[in-house]
Amino acid sequence: MKYGLELIVTVVIIIFAALFLVQNAQIQATLGDDEEAWGGADGTAAEIIEASGYEPWFTPLWEPPSGEIESLFFSLQAAIGAIIIGYFFGYYRGKTQNA
């Protein structure tokens, strides 16, 4: 099977996306006006800890001032990674074809 693995990955991602759509519809239907679903698991864990009365003893030196700026740094992180992966795979592929 030349593209067996690609096929499996595609099918799993479609199932994953479909599950998300179905579940999101259910969640949105029961959600109150000011509530927001799909928050980060890291934040949920922090809420559990804060509920016990714990106060973090150190705060981040710098925080992205808005959601937009946060997404800028996340995209930058992904872009740095993607360009490196793409560069070297392209380089190697070109080399094998020339040889």
Add this chain to the structure above:
Amino acid sequence: MHIMEGFLPSPWWQIWFLISAPFLAYGMYQLRQIYEERRETLPLLAVAGAFIFVLSSLKLPSVTGSCSHPTGTGLGAIVFGPFITSVLGLIVLIYQALFLAHGGLTTLGANVFSMGIAGPLLAYGIYRAGTKAGINPFVVVFLAASLADLFTYIITSLQLALAFPAEAGGIMTSFLAFGTVFAITQIPLAIIEGLIIALIFKYIIAVRPDLLVRLDVLSQTAVNRIREAIA
């Protein structure tokens, strides 16, 4: 799996720094060896690091109604071993702590341990045992990467449980509470991560199988067999 800044009290944050330090030191020593003796593998090292950058920036929705991200450390662990991967993990975690207020400098030791050390150690162990047992290499890579991802989140739950044992029930109750938040959210993401790493592994075999042979990841006969199967 990021424990947020300031969310580990003394002495836990120091303990995790102390536990992580020897792994990082040995990883840096191994990196130097690679830099001096196997320079031709450096691009692959960059790819393994870049892979962690990409995957750990993607926050994906999961069945529990919350979002979490894959770790991407499986590839580095399989190809370069857990020690070098711990250094790669450290770089990503510092980036996120400084620019995203995601994770933190005081919790860096604990986060490096869960993402950069515990997960990769498991991935490496599974990969070595699986190839020795003669299981299909892609199945082994899938298992190694997805279980490493899951294990990272189990360790995070354990780290939080040790620092914040529940008043009634102690560490175990608390571990289950954090485990429900992290590990269950992670299961579907771990499956996706395992598949994507298996895919990247296939492409590396397609373009530079010689590097994998030189790094002792696959034997030449295994490479020949795989290339025949996917040709």
